[in-house]
Amino acid sequence: MKIGTPKEIKNNENRVGLTPAGVSALVKQGHIVYIQEGAGVNSGFSDELYLKVGATLLPSIEEVYAASDMIVKVKEPIEPEYRLIKxxxxxxTYFHFASNAGLTKAMIDSGAVCLAYETVxxxxxxxxxxxxxxxxxxxxxxxxxxxYLERPNGGKGILLGGVPGVKPAKVLVLGGGxxxxxxxxxxxxxxxxxxLADISLPxxxxxxxxxPKNVKTLVSSEYVIAEEVKTADLVIGAVLVTGAKAPHLVTADMLxxxxxxxxxxxxxxxxxxxFETSRPTTHNDPIYTIDGVVHYCVANIPGAVPYTSTLALTNATLPYAIQLANLGWEKACEASEELRKGLNIVKGEIVYPAVREAFLG
Structure with a gap:
């Protein structure tokens, strides 16, 4: 199979879909791997490293998409990439369709097969x-x-751990996943x-x-969250409904x-x-303030530490990428329930239930 990894073009997305080790494994299985020039540089992987393990370097993102049967990347395609998809x-890759109507429509129109990391x-x-x-x-x-709790960054000026004689900050974590x-x-x-608040007592x-013993647990409810945010210095939104839109746990009124x-x-x-008042931000412009409360809503947080993130991600994705390359997506998904659940859009049809419900009801 011809496999391509383009350079990520989302704002400050420094990760890369395949490491040289991943390319080496795929080449040894008999596959052709195209890497866009410079795709791995921000993650610490030079073009020379890819060449040494048998990758073919291509100068442009257009050439990578055009040459490849399978694209292995990190983040969802953004608008300049839509026209390149065959x-x-x-x-x-990651898609997160339920929160992005434009991407969903573009992928339906493309006739491509979209297998999402987040629903495998x-x-x-x-x-x-x-x-x-x-x-x-x-x-x-x-x-x-x-x-961002530091005063020069807009916060209230509190040290997370405090010091002897001064209380530490209060941190509220919503979600126990x-x-x-x-x-x-x-x-x-x-x-x-x-x-830490969660709805699951077990x-x-x-x-x-x-x-650690300085973590207390609470059964989550709207009332509990409304009370806890009043005294929280830092609130972490960590709730996931697989493949679906996240629920709004902190309302605008609570702010x-x-x-x-x-x-x-x-x-x-x-x-x-x-959070009801959340909107996506970037590493270039990560925060905004509403009612005096600082919001950090960067949509690709791990992109700031690309060396660690790329290695952690590709450690997990590579075995699945090899399965898809060796068998083709149809046979691989027939053989693997895990991969089959990753299918979100197939040749113009939404096949993942939570995504279908988000757009079709």
Missing amino acids: KDQLLF EKADRSLPLLIPMSEVAGRMSIQEGAK VVGTQAAWMAAGLGADVT RLRYLSDVL STMQKGAVMVDVAIDQGGC
């Missing part, structure tokens, strides 16, 4: 291609939140006063056992009850955001 071409699902309902980036984003949400757990670990490690029991200079980090922004 009928029957397989795209293997194991029998235990875990999401193996979302987990590594959720781990990075969860940890980074605290790193970024702590930064991978993102929320990693965020709670990081915040607790810095010495913050952490509260999950909260587990987290109470494994998380007026929050402290001025508090910070909200919406890690669910790829799926529409779990």
